[in-house]
Amino acid sequence: MAYRWETSDSVWLEDDESGQFELASSQGLSRIEWQAQARTRLPDVAQLLGASLPAGCAHAAIYPEGFAYCPECGAALRVCAAAQRLPAWWGPSSAPLPVNEAPLPRHAPHGLPLTALPLAASLETRPPEPQVGQAELKIPAPPNAVCVFAAADFGFAAQRLLALAYTRNVLQYWDPAAMRWHVMTCEDHLADLSFSASAYAWLPAHAEARRGEVGLVPSGQGLVRLLINPVSESFHTEVVLSARLASAPGMVGRRIACLIAAAGGVRLWTADAQGADGETLEIAAELAGYAALTRPTVFSTEADVIPDPDADGAVPAGGWSRPLSYDGKLMWLHAQGHLVWRPGSAPQWLPWPAGWTPRLQFGGPARSRDGRLWQIGHDGQAYSFSELGVAQAQQRELDGARLGFGTLLFRRGHQVKNEPWDVEDVEDQTRNEALVLPLLENVSSTRSQPTGLVLRMERPPAMAEDALGGAVIQRTLIEWVGQRNVILDEAVRLSHPADCQPFVYDNCLWLHHPGWNEIRGWHLKALP
Numbered sequence: 244m245a246y247r248w249e250t251s252d253s254v255w256l257e258d259d260e261s262g263q264f265e266l267a268s269s270q271g272l273s274r275i276e277w278q279a280q281a282r283t284r285l286p287d288v289a290q291l292l293g294a295s296l297p298a299g300c301a302h303a304a305i306y307p308e309g310f311a312y313c314p315e316c317g318a319a320l321r322v323c324a325a326a327q328r329l330p331a332w333w334g335p336s337s338a339p340l341p342v343n344e345a346p347l348p349r350h351a352p353h354g355l356p357l358t359a360l361p362l363a364a365s366l367e368t369r370p371p372e373p374q375v376g377q378a379e380l381k382i383p384a385p386p387n388a389v390c391v392f393a394a395a396d397f398g399f400a401a402q403r404l405l406a407l408a409y410t411r412n413v414l415q416y417w418d419p420a421a422m423r424w425h426v427m428t429c430e431d432h433l434a435d436l437s438f439s440a441s442a443y444a445w446l447p448a449h450a451e452a453r454r455g456e457v458g459l460v461p462s463g464q465g466l467v468r469l470l471i472n473p474v475s476e477s478f479h480t481e482v483v484l485s486a487r488l489a490s491a492p493g494m495v496g497r498r499i500a501c502l503i504a505a506a507g508g509v510r511l512w513t514a515d516a517q518g519a520d521g522e523t524l525e526i527a528a529e530l531a532g533y534a535a536l537t538r539p540t541v542f543s544t545e546a547d548v549i550p551d552p553d554a555d556g557a558v559p560a561g562g563w564s565r566p567l568s569y570d571g572k573l574m575w576l577h578a579q580g581h582l583v584w585r586p587g588s589a590p591q592w593l594p595w596p597a598g599w600t601p602r603l604q605f606g607g608p609a610r611s612r613d614g615r616l617w618q619i620g621h622d623g624q625a626y627s628f629s630e631l632g633v634a635q636a637q638q639r640e641l642d643g644a645r646l647g648f649g650t651l652l653f654r655r656g657h658q659v660k661n662e663p664w665d666v667e668d669v670e671d672q673t674r675n676e677a678l679v680l681p682l683l684e685n686v687s688s689t690r691s692q693p694t695g696l697v698l699r700m701e702r703p704p705a706m707a708e709d710a711l712g713g714a715v716i717q718r719t720l721i722e723w724v725g726q727r728n729v730i731l732d733e734a735v736r737l738s739h740p741a742d743c744q745p746f747v748y749d750n751c752l753w754l755h756h757p758g759w760n761e762i763r764g765w766h767l768k769a770l771p
């Protein structure tokens with residue numbers, strides 16, 4: 244015999260002999276595996292639901308939401324209510340964040356590693372360089388270490404961290420009470436969260452999303468909505484678009500879009516923010532004299548046969564960058580060109596200038612003071628910036644490689660502060676030997692100088708391409724660049740530095756590298 248308790252979100256059963264409570268159902272959650280899963284994680288589950296835990300007695304191991312006293316003896320309980328709502332983290336996403344989540348200003352490109360969270364105010368209170376700091380917190384790296392991170396409450400009472408290993412179809416959940424990662428099981432065996440055709444990006448769930456909804460993610464089935472059940476450590480998906488995806492999805496205005504590999508070639512699919520009202524658009528090829536874009540008129544009816552871009556100049560079916568939303572346009576970059584779409588018009592494929600190859604690994608597009616975006620590349624003689632989004636792109640010659648994106652750019656060890664092609668700002672000659680790779684730009688309305696998190700590689704190979712491409716860097720400083728520079732930590736024998744991923748979770752800045760056993764963290768005080 245069990246008593247039934249109903250709270251605003253959940254139904255609990257109380258065993259009348261043992262006095263123990265069991266969660267029977269909760270809003271938005273699929274099946275509840277109480278005995279098998281949840282019972283072993285009661286501190287985590289209580290925080291997720293905002294339920295109560297025993298404090299002065301042992302009559303039950305968990306109590307329903309809203310219970311302040313033990314019904315058996317009247318002892319006060321520990322009510323697990325979140326002290327403050329923490330800002331969400333989605334990494335570089337082209338979707339705008341809601342007003343209460345520190346959205347980027349309109350003039351900032353969306354889809355680059357930019358954040359408007361007030362990181363500088365806290366990080367710059369530490370002792371400045373040349374003092375070398377240390378990580379203040381460490382948590383184990385997820386078992387499947389090549390992943391993207393999202394931190395949000397997903398409609399629950401507490402913020403949680405997810406690590407999606409998108410090359411392995413593994414969704415990992417950080418249990419902060421147990422200090423360990425759990426692999427979430429898939430409720431429908433057909434779901435396949437792997438996506439490796441292009442760089443990975445997702446679209447966070449909108450503000451009115453259901454409890455447990457994570458967002459729209461690219462997958463083996465196409466574009467799917469991902470929903471988690473953190474009580475049972477499981478997830479399921481709902482297919483929004485069944486197609487072979489050529490790129491990750493992006494968002495511009497109120498439209499979402501992604502590139503799909505259709506039988507006749509690559510198309511752009513777009514829909515409203517909920518995935519309804521979908522349409523598929525042909526891609527207009529810009530015949531700027533750079534590349535022949537006419538294709539043989541032999542079409543295959545087999546879905547798997549995608550025209551080979553190298554052979555005939557067609558739009559590539561993979562290898563795209565994360566989408567970028569800027570100035571009312573959505574943009575994907577590729578080694579062979581870029582694709583630009585403004586809702587209401589035909590998407591345009593713009594090949595790069597003849598003989599010019601982009602250096603996508605250097606970071607991402609840079610923004611000049613007049614608001615235009617530029618991609619760095621090389622014409623065989625020298626580096627240069629090529630203007631993005633227009634057929635007749637302007638070029639800006641450079642005297643050397645610049646690493647970074649947005650307005651956070653470096654030439655070797657020195658910051659480039661005005662225009663992306665300007666001469667670097669040399670404050671310290673001893674830094675000529677170093678190579679700085681920006682990881683995260685901190686956008687702020689009160690700062691005139693670009694600020695953010697960088698890696699300062701000491702004595703790297705002469706070519707930036709080699710330093711980023713697998714060479715082992717003996718010593719790398721993890722550094723905050725701002726009104727004062729702070730060395731947060733150092734790393735030894737680092738390779739593939741661009742694989743470093745910063746994220747903000749639980750009032751801390753974290754830095755993950757797939758080659759590290761631990762994720763390094765630094766406290767952020769007084770985040771809103």
Ligand SMILES: [Zn+2]
Nearest residue numbers: 300302313316
């Ligand atoms: Zn009691």
